[in-house]
Amino acid sequence: MTSSVGRCRRASLRVAGPTVLAAALVAASPAAGQDLSDRIMAVVGGNLLLQSQWGEQTAVLAEQFGVSPGTPEFRRLAEDTFDQMIRDLVIVAAAERDTTLRVTEDQVLREVDSDIAQIRQRFGSEEEFQRQLRESQWGSLAAYRADLQDRKRHELLGQVFLETRRGALAPGPVDEAEIRAYWEENQEAFGPLPMRFRFEEIPVTLTPTEESRAAAREEAERALAELTASRDFGAVARQFSDDSVSARQDGDLGWFGRGRMVPAFEEAAFSATPGEIVGPVESPYGWHLIQVLDRRGEEVRARHVLVGFELGSGDRERAGREAEEIRDRIAAGADVDSLQAARMPGDTESAEPVEIDATQLPPAYATALDGLEPGGARVVETLTGFSVVVLLGTSGGEPPTYEIMAPRIRLQLARQKAEDAFVGRLQEEIYVDVRLRPEEVL
Secondary structure: OOOHHHHHHHOOOOOOOOOOHHHHHHOOOOOOOOOOOOOEEEEEOOEEEEHHHHHHHHHHHHHHHOOOOOOHHHHHHHHHHHHHHHHHHHHHHHHHHOOOOOOOHHHHHHHHHHHHHHHHHOOOOHHHHHHHHHHOOOOOHHHHHHHHHHHHHHHHHHHHHHHHHHOOOOOOOOOHHHHHHHHHHHHHHOOOOOOEEEEEEEEEEOOOOHHHHHHHHHHHHHHHHHHHOOOOHHHHHHHHOOOHHHHOOOOEEEEEEOOOOOHHHHHHHHHOOOOOEEEEEEEOOEEEEEEEEEEEOOEEEEEEEEEEOOOOHHHHHHHHHHHHHHHHHHHOOOOHHHHHHHHOOOOOOOOOOEEEEHHHOOHHHHHHHOOOOOOOEEEEEEOOEEEEEEEEEEEOOOOOOHHHHHHHHHHHHHHHHHHHHHHHHHHOOOOEEEOOOHHHOO
């Protein structure tokens, strides 16, 4: 069975979510039949850890991982959950002292609305959902929403605090024995390897006019002014960005290494320090405002606002016909490398095959590659015009091996050690008063 410590790590800085509804609404007691009152278990900074909150989180995790109340495993899970919640409150207390950090109510409400929507789906009817709420410790949806908003606000603030400092944390040393032990304890928790696509593409781009470039630059400057005025990055991305996929994620592009982005974007991203906003940076897609969120080795995690170029409908139609002609030539047996060389003279890096997880594919690419046989080609519409994608093959779906997972486990454990050391230093600065230990309740 997976260790309860590992489970609690995955629950870090997360309020009890919508995955287990009976536990989330009823807030089941750690001991069956026990009256769960809101006694104060700990004071951390200016925040309280209540027995009901600990019981709720423990019940959710126990249900999620199949741990039965009254067992030794449940006791360990409950104790580890308590320690993790204290740790999270230490992070929140430190975050509250940093006046430069902000979490907008828009972010909080979006997450709360999403959680409640998922909760509703778990019930057979709205009447049953409302009945559970009336019988829970909250008594009503309004009270539950208010409590969830307060805890979600703390959760997001703690996450932002860690993200802004993660780049300065030195990873801790991890030896082979630790990696092997983690693998053996958690092997069953690893799902099958994600489906990956390997493909080539031939771009058919549109060239913007000088007027279009200038207008897009002006719009990007307006977006930059909003960010300079301390407006939330996610809100600016949703308002201004023409990259609709990342805009829905507050502009977040996730992790990427060198060779994944166009040269101008890559140069700006890898030259920036975490937290810094750079731009406008011009690429074939338009003007980008870029903020690096974190670094790990040769990868960065960044978000952006993209203001694309306005292109004429006639230009797009001509480019579409050209892309279709290239697709038809490939279907007739034309050499892909030769077609790439003609479209991208001297750009050998962009001509390299792309290998990417299916979950990271933009929707248009996922649709084009779905059901395509190796060697087949389809046309994808992009922000800069069109691209002809040629599938080389797929992989994934099989159970992971230790050899595949070991580098990822090493990175995870190294980051966890760095974070633990950082939180340990914070605990020396933050007021922590533990008044009721789990073993006194169980």
